[in-house]
Amino acid sequence: MSAGILLESNRLCVEISPSGSAIVNGHTADGVPFLRPYQGEAEFDVVHCACFPMVPIGNRVEGNAFSCGGQNFTLAPNTTDPFYIHGDGWQANWKVEEHRVDRLDLAFDQPRRVDSPYVYHARQSFRLAGARLELRLAVENTGVIPLPFGLGFHPFFPRTPRTTLFAPAETWWTERDGHLPASRSAIAADVDFSTPRHLPDRWLNNGFEGWSGIARIIWPEHCLGIDIEADAELDRYMLFAPDTDRSFFCLEPMSHTPNALKHFDADPMGIKVLSPGEVLRARFAMTVFDWSDNHG
Numbered sequence: 473m474s475a476g477i478l479l480e481s482n483r484l485c486v487e488i489s490p491s492g493s494a495i496v497n498g499h500t501a502d503g504v505p506f507l508r509p510y511q512g513e514a515e516f517d518v519v520h521c522a523c524f525p526m527v528p529i530g531n532r533v534e535g536n537a538f539s540c541g542g543q544n545f546t547l548a549p550n551t552t553d554p555f556y557i558h559g560d561g562w563q564a565n566w567k568v569e570e571h572r573v574d575r576l577d578l579a580f581d582q583p584r585r586v587d588s589p590y591v592y593h594a595r596q597s598f599r600l601a602g603a604r605l606e607l608r609l610a611v612e613n614t615g616v617i618p619l620p621f622g623l624g625f626h627p628f629f630p631r632t633p634r635t636t637l638f639a640p641a642e643t644w645w646t647e648r649d650g651h652l653p654a655s656r657s658a659i660a661a662d663v664d665f666s667t668p669r670h671l672p673d674r675w676l677n678n679g680f681e682g683w684s685g686i687a688r689i690i691w692p693e694h695c696l697g698i699d700i701e702a703d704a705e706l707d708r709y710m711l712f713a714p715d716t717d718r719s720f721f722c723l724e725p726m727s728h729t730p731n732a733l734k735h736f737d738a739d740p741m742g743i744k745v746l747s748p749g750e751v752l753r754a755r756f757a758m759t760v761f762d763w764s765d766n767h768g
Contacts, residue, residue, distance in 0.1 A: 477568070477576055483603040484760060492518035493525050493566040493578045493596045495627075498605065504694050506760050508628035508720045518562050523627040527561040527594045527611050528582075530624030531679075531710060531730035534652055538733045540620055540745070548587035555650065558626065561594055574600045581614070591615035606757040613746035620736050620743040623705070623754040624726035631671065631713070631721045634692040639700075639709065639723060640666040642682025645730065653679055653730050663711070671721060676713040679730045683708050687723060690763055697763040700725075703755040708742065725756050 476487040476496045484506075487496040498507035512520035532555040536547045547556040550563060566578035576598045584591050593614050599606040609623050644663065645653035659680070662672040668690065685707065687700035706725040713721035728742030736743050744752050 477571060479574055479576060479598060479600045479605075481574060481600045481602050484600060484605060486598065486600060486605060488576055488578075488598060489516065489518075489521070490566045490568055490578055491516060492521065492562045492564065493580075494518045494521040494562065495523040495598075496521050498522050500696070500760060504696055505630055506696065506698050506758065508630055521628075523607075523625060524558075524562040525594075525596050525607075525609050526622075526624035526626055526724070526726070527559045527609060528590050528592055528619075528621045528623075529559045529733055530622055530626075530724070530726045530728065532557045532650070532652060534650070534731050534734040538620070539737050541618060543617075545589040545619075546587075555652075558624075560588070560590070561596075562626070564594075566594075566596070569595075584615070589615070589617075589619060592621075603761060604757060604759045606755065608753065608755050610751055610753045611746075612751045613748050616748055618745050618747045620733060620740070621746045621752050622726065622728035622732065622743050623752055624710075624724055624728075625706075625754075625756045626722060626724045627758075628720045628722050629689055629698075630691065631718055632691050632693045634670070635721075636668040636670055636690045636692075637665050637687070637721075637723070638668040638689075639680070639687035639711075640684060641680035641709070644681070645679040647677050651677055656681070671713050673715075675715040676711050676721075679708060679710050679726075681708045681729065683725075685725070689723075692763065695762060695764040697761050699759045699761065701757045701759070705752075705754045706756060725754075727752070727754055 476489040499505045507522035566580040570577040593612045597608045648654035685702035702725040710724040732741035
């Protein structure tokens with residue numbers, strides 16, 4: 473795998489690939505990962521990275537179709553999954569617009585295609601300051617018709633036996649066949665992260681709503697913690713913790729509910745309609761800290 477672009481501070485080191493605008497690795501200056509280390513082999517693959525952007529939509533689109541403004545649109549599946557998933561940005565080659573030791577700006581243009589109605593310009597910026605990494609994502613509708621858009625970030629975090637998560641939310645969505653949301657309900661007791669708790673020892677692939685944008689992860693084994701901060705545009709998250717691999721989990725800040733595009737005409741669920749020339753923006757930051765200094 474070819475080397476990515478490095479951003480470094482006195483506290484953190486982050487490697488980024490223009491392929492997918494993905495964070496490949498993220499660790500402290502002394503080598504402790506705060507994002508899942510790259511899992512791939514020689515040939516680069518974004519799915520094995522530590523974080524990637526979701527644009528112009530996040531998660532799956534049931535039936536690969538949606539309606540907007542009285543028109544029906546279709547999307548082509550973009551992986552082996554039967555449904556179009558996570559948008560186009562994570563599979564695109566982004567252009568470097570600016571690179572300094574502590575910042576990187578990437579961009580790409582989605583052209584008109586026969587298998588998608590979306591035409592847009594996307595930008596992602598990375599800013600590193602001490603122990604804080606900030607990501608900003610923006611999408612501009614460069615097409616000729618209004619369309620529904622959403623944004624999100626898909627970080628993979630290390631999971632240890634003693635990892636705890638604090639991420640208060642108001643409701644969650646149960647899961648049905650096809651890894652799609654089933655129904656919104658009160659949060660189950662074992663996934664109520666309004667106080668720090670361990671992830672339950674079972675499969676999780678659920679959307680959480682009514683999130684304040686604040687979360688905290690603690691890895692006691694490494695005396696390390698991370699504070700997550702997302703802006704008001706990202707008021708929900710997806711929590712993915714597979715039971716087949718307990719080395720990681722994902723807490724994905726999102727602007728909309730999973731599968732919201734399918735139900736957009738009935739309930740936007742956070743989806744925003746952008747007219748030509750309009751822009752949607754979102755921000756997500758992670759601040760690493762020494763947990764031993766904050767414990768007790």
